Amino acid sequence: MATHSENQYYVPHGSIYPSILSVGLLSLASGFIFNMNNLHFGKWMMYLGAAIIIAMTFKWMGSVITESITGQYKSWEDKSFRIGMIVFICSEVAFFAAFFGALFYMRILSVPDLAGYDADITPYKDFLSSWPSLGPGGVVLGNEYVPPANFKPMHWNGLPLINTILLLSSGATITWAHWGLIKNKRNQLVIGMALTVLLGITFLACQAMEYHEAYTEMGLTLGSGAYGATFFMLTGFHGFHVLLGTTMLIVILIRCMKGHFTPEHHFGFEGVAWYWHFVDVVWLGLFIFVYML
Amino acid sequence: MQVFKKIGLGFAAMLASLNAFADYSWNFPEPVTPMALDTLHVHNKFMLITMVIFVVVLAIMIYSIFAHRKNKGYKAVEDKVPSTAVEIFWVLVPFVILLLIDFVIMGIPAYHSVVMMEDTRDKATMVIKVTGSQWRWQYEYLDGEAQGIKFVSNLTTTADEQHNVAEKKENYLLEVDNHLVLPVGEKVRILMTASDVLHNWWVPQFGSSRVAVPGFIRETWVQVDKAGTYRGQCKELCGKGHGYMPVVVDAVPMEEYKVWVTAKKAEIAKAGEIKEMTKDDLVAQGKGVYEKNCAVCHQVNGAGLPPAFPAMTGSKIALGPIFGADGKYLKDSHLDRLLNGKGVMPAWKATLNDTEIAAVITYERQALGNAATVDPIVQPAQVKAARQ
Amino acid sequence: MSTTTVAHDEVHHDHPSGIMRWLTTTNHKDIGTMYLTFSLVMFLVGGAMVLGIRAELFQPGLQLMNPDFYNQLIGVHALIMIFAALMPAATGFANWMIPLQIGAPDMALPRLNNWGFWLLPPSAILLTLPFTLALFGIGDGAIATGWTFYPPLSVQGGIGVDFAIFAVHLLGVSSVMGSINIIVTLFNMRAPGMTLMKMPMFAWGWLITAFLLVATIPVLAGAVTMLLTDRHFGTHFFDAAGGGDPIMFQHLFWFFGHPEVYILLLPVWGFIPQILQTFSRKPMYGYKAQVYSLWAIGALAVVVWAHHFFTAGMPVPALLYFMYSTMAISLPLAVLFFCWIKTMWKGSMTFETPMLFAVGWIILFGIGGLTGLVLADVAADAQYHNSYFVVAHFHYTLFAGGIMGIMAGVYYWLPKMTGNMYDETLGKWHFWLTAISFNLTFIPQFFVGLAGMPRRIPDYALQFAEFNMISSIAAFALGLSQLLFVYVIIKCVKGGKKATDKVWEGAEGLEWTLPSPPPYHSFTEQPVIK
Ligand code: HEA
Ligand code: HEA
Ligand code: CUA
């Protein structure tokens, strides 16, 4: 196979994985839809779909890894992957922008609007604008805005602060690991990666605790008006990205231990590192706009 | 080419036949408010400008198409690379012209229209509130001598007309039972809201349209300068009845308006009176209420449109008990469903009065194939009590 | 980047044949062909739905369907036409032509490319399945809110809304994957010597489209996700009772929706000048000016979204801002129009079918664009908004500007793709029939719109009857004309006069240096551009 020289572009031969992956997605999506609409056979379609998706992702990434370690990818392909990853991360930024947009819109426009109408024409007479807000449906009565008895917004200086520290340090450890990779220090690389994975998992555990507390003790749920919706959707999607990132980090850690990467050639590592940094930056945004302000 | 000529002739014939509809509006209908008049002027002006642009651009191109053809032996000419000065000139001049068109010739009148359109309070002499709901408009007079008048306006076009069984009447789909009545020449501030989904209150001859958003209040205004009856439609897709919630406004001179106000107030007071009624009276009145308000969803014969809209015939709720041992109405009872709604089923407590609710409940329980034995009828007084 | 390049595609293995070839292919031409075929099929499906609509609107009264089914048809018609017909057609051309035009061995990320396509059939299934399910008593049919998903109506809606949400998700993933691929290809795979400012205009159009897609499709995905959670998981994004706002959905939707209309047309604005220069036998005029204008349009596209809901109520400064910024789009478009016409000016023109479509396209898109400009006026928009005037505006841009533009491209490149010439006489017939019946369908809609007929209604007042009748008859003629298009394509694929490499006398560009059809591996050696 090592017949390719630097000036050939590697075009992989046909692959069935992408089309089967799509079938998996179809099954997952339609199963989810059925399930949401109380047609419970949908559950099985979801399991099937998820299984297909996981299997195909592994197969597909498996062939990429094989091609990579057999030396098919040279700097030209490497550049393609890099540009591709950057563009992909941009699209992720746009996705989060939608939810941040919703947050700002509600805080700046719709909540104050709803509180601003003449009392004799609005259905929401006693609603006062404030944040965090459950919306007028959350008003208990009286002149002052009183949230339901057990509702509390999430404080920034408890678990969230710990989580911030965790994620920021994981950004540092992965960079440290990267230095190790560049300087060909295997130990530094593996230890750095392992630490990063650990921090990621701890973060997820903390967030799970936070959610648990919100639901059981604070009366803060998805249904808690503007605040609850934006809080859970933003942190939830972020958490989902951390989960994905951690999974990828684990794969990369294993690949590091197997010695897949060289100081010159390690796009797989860098791509995941970029992704991780992106997740990090989104968290900072969340920390500031969701928890602190 | 013979064929093209034929098509051309056919085309011309079609255009000519359009003259048959000469009485028809090719443009906005006659404006009757300052806003509509302004809009019409702006529209005409912009249309003219764009048409001129279109014709000029097209003329150049068509000239070129005929002049610079290969089969006429025309050889392509190399475009010369212009000097920087010439290039700047050729970029700037059209840009200035375009800026002029966009932001001066079109932009300035557009600015004034916007400001005028959004100025809903200045000099307004009365305020009304319009509520859109699936699929009817509700009007409420908020101040002045008409304060307190509140009514619902329903489509009156019959199902038979819609299904081509009966002859379509003149104002097919544009006729309602209760017209909104406004005095001529007064600036009316309109507050707009909705009870379920988005609607849009629009009368073309008024030149104003505004979306009704549930929970929020939006504003617009009209000042009808000419007496007459004006018709429009809901303009925001609001479900299956979207094509069936017209707006009809009567603009009348002030004296007539005052007479109407007095009459309407008396009518409402009379309808609101609570009196004991017989089953037959209730059923008879309930039939009217049902067909006007409920039949869109539950169908005239009560069969509904399952699974979305449940049948009334044989409905557990319509046959089940309404009042508990303590005399209070039960949760999820027939009366509860009507007063408070559930999901897509609207709440009627703000829309129908006590007598109407009592009547329609009785109608559903004693007609449409039902004959309820528990709580067979409901009296207006019971509804009134339930509201407390 | 290297100077000489050999595309490597495991030449030693043989390619699977039959269905497996298409399921597994990583070849940009195969994938392009699949996109184009899919697009054509979905165009017929979307068109068949709209024929149902036009038949119902033929005369006042309810003839064929109940209002709910009518609402389902319009929404699915629009979603199919936009997402499953027009966008895949442009992507199909991108796959076929971009590697050829920039001298690349293939698209940069071939497996991803394959996935991008194979996400489409599942999405099409998700969009149309609810119709079938309803026949079996599951749910009450497809999405009935129009293509815009506005809550609270869409929160109220049935299972069809969920299907549409997930269809849009998959279509979105497909578009983002396609865009990544195109951006990477254009940045990394150009032949040596081809600087960005030497790229073919089509590549430029697509590059900006791809940027717009990456920036806006995820926002749409976010918006419909919020809709989903509002529907099923108790959030209140679009519900006043929780502090949310239905109008917020409109902001999010149109932040995607307005750029979307340029996403649809930028590729067309890319290849139309190429067609014009070919048949005018004269290089395109103002290359740089056109590139800058495309950028300007791309930039303006993302800042004007609120002109779609002027009547929803906004503060005056916001209204003015959105009005003036919308009007500003006419400036770069004027530059484009000027360059197109100047390209033709003093050329040596012939009028084969692609050129006919291109010229017809300029005129008809001009009408669409100019009526768009009028719509931008806030006060008058109170009248136009959601009336048939808007429907006519966007069919002039979407059908004439989009579909007819694509047809120009099809005729232009079909000989290159198949190796056979299409039937010129039939092609010309197709053009004239389409152009005439199209105008007869939609001109009357301008008039009924001005007279006050709202859109999205299954039945209308008597005064609109005559115009609607004309429109319906013409729509059927338009539909039948498209069958001719299908016939021309099939005939050309099956055989015909062999096409030369260059096909058109005045054709310029790398794609015309390859044989027709091009070999399976286009450029085994990357050409060098001086
Ligand atoms: C490909 C599709 C496409 C394109 C290109 C456009 C182009 C434009 N559109 Fe259109 N539009 C739609 C598709 C498109 N639109 C759709 C689908 C809807 C409805 C969606 C729905 O509600 O379902 C819509 C609705 C729509 C509205 C909302 C109407 C309403 O609902 O109330 C508005 C308002 O401003 C608008 C404006 C414009 C403008 C200013 C342009 C400009 O880009 C046009 C620019 C072009 C020109 C101006 C012509 C060429 C220029 C010259 C010849 C030079 C000289 C000209 C001057 C200086 C005047 N469009
Ligand atoms: C690219 C986009 C696109 C295209 C190409 C079209 C094409 C057409 N559209 Fe569409 N349309 C939209 C985008 C598009 N439309 C959008 C966005 C809306 C708004 C929806 C909403 O309100 O939410 C809309 C809405 C819309 C309406 C308004 C409905 C309403 O508001 O109530 C109407 C009404 O006349 C209409 C008509 C047509 C017609 C006659 C065509 C014709 O050009 C179609 C011609 C093609 C054919 C007819 C196909 C030919 C095929 C056959 C004849 C064979 C069939 C056989 C088999 C399948 C085997 N369209
Ligand atoms: Cu109410 Cu449409």
Ligand SMILES: [Cu+2]
């Ligand atoms: Cu737009």
